[in-house]
Amino acid sequence: MALRVTPGMIQGQLMRNINHNLTRMQGQQNDLSTGRKLNKPSDDPVGITYSLRYRSELSMNEQFDKNIAQAKSQLEHTDTVVGQLNDIVQRVQELSVQALNGTNPQSALDAIAVEVSQIYEQAITIGNDQLNGKYIFNGQKTDKIPFDAATAGTNAAEEPDDQLIQVRFAAGVTVPINVKAEDLFGSNGDADNLFKVLKDIKNALTPAGNMANLQTAYQNLSTRYDKIINLRSEVGARVNRVDLIDQRLQDLNFNLTSLQSKTEDTDMAETIMKYNQEEAVYQASLSTGAKIISPTLIDYLR
Structure with a gap:
């Protein structure tokens, strides 16, 4: 029909x-x-899964970018401070060599002792250096001052915290952004503890120059100087590694953004x-x- x-x-x-x-x-x-061609899940049910994954990874990378900025700031600041310490140790070496030549009157040795005393105070200031209100040489106890001028380098002083601050830059990738005070200045009671050596040099110069003690202190200072140089090299290597991680992260962000654009735009x-x-x-x-x-x-x- x-x-x-x-x-x-x-x-x-x-x-x-x-x-x-x-x-x-x-x-x-x-x-x-x-x-955008992907405005709601029904536009592309498969594409939305990739889009959410790209967004999640980009969000994590944004936090990693902040971690990198923090790490660079602290490592570069630490490198600057260690460089300052390196300079004053070199100055003490020069003064020690000058005092050891055996031709100085006591007045000259006294003048050298005064300068070494001032350098000791500067070394304490460097040891208590802060970045953003946090002490950089006291491990994870960044709110507590690590060194006291009266007891630094002696067994009576409390050892600074020796924990490293690990910052994460990717899954399973962490880099320490601080250095241990014991690696830089030496542990309390060590023969080459920087604060102890500076006191020994000053004491060897006054009231009457003791060349034997000064020679021993100078040798200990040279040992500590070598360790400072090695530690500064390590800090520089960490800075380079963070730079490499930063470059890799930027490349990854570019790739993820391109993939997200192809999926959504x-x-x-x-x-x-x-x-x-x-x-x-x-x-x-x-x-x-x-x-x-x-x-x-x-x-x-x-």
Whole structure:
């Protein structure tokens, strides 16, 4: 039996088609206005999983970027401070050699002792150096002053904390951003403890120059100087490693951003072309519909 097609059926189908064309045009228009082809999960159920993964990794890398900035700041500051310590130790070596030549009157030795005493105070200041209100040579106890001028280098003094501050830059990748005070200045009671050596040099110069004690102290100072140089090289190596990690992280961020863009962002030229096509189809459907629904009841009564 033949199906009777009524005007109501024609008009209903026409409206459905027009709405469908309008929905498709609106979809292209939405992509153009947002610049994205992935605006909701239903747009690409598979792509949304990749998109969320890229966003998660970029978010973690953003925190790693902050960690790198913190590490660079502290390591570069530490390198500067160790360099200052290196300079004053060199100065004490020069003064010790000058005092050991055996031709100095006691007044000259006294003057050298005064300068060494001032250098000792400067060494204490360096040992108690702070960055952002935190002591850099007291391990993880950054809120506690590590050295006291009266007891530094003696067994009566409390040893600074020897824990390293490890900063994470990636999964399983950590780098210490501080140095141990015992590695830089020596442990309390060590023969080459910097503070003890400076006191020994001063004591060997006054009240009467004791060249034998001065020679021993000078040898201990040379041993400590070599350790300071080695530690400064280690700090420099850490800075270089952080720079390499930073470069790798920037490359990774660039790759992730590119992949995210390919997954989420729309091709503007292609979207504009599709929008124009959908607009033309929509306008054509309106024009066709106007002809289909133009007959009225009067037309059927003629």
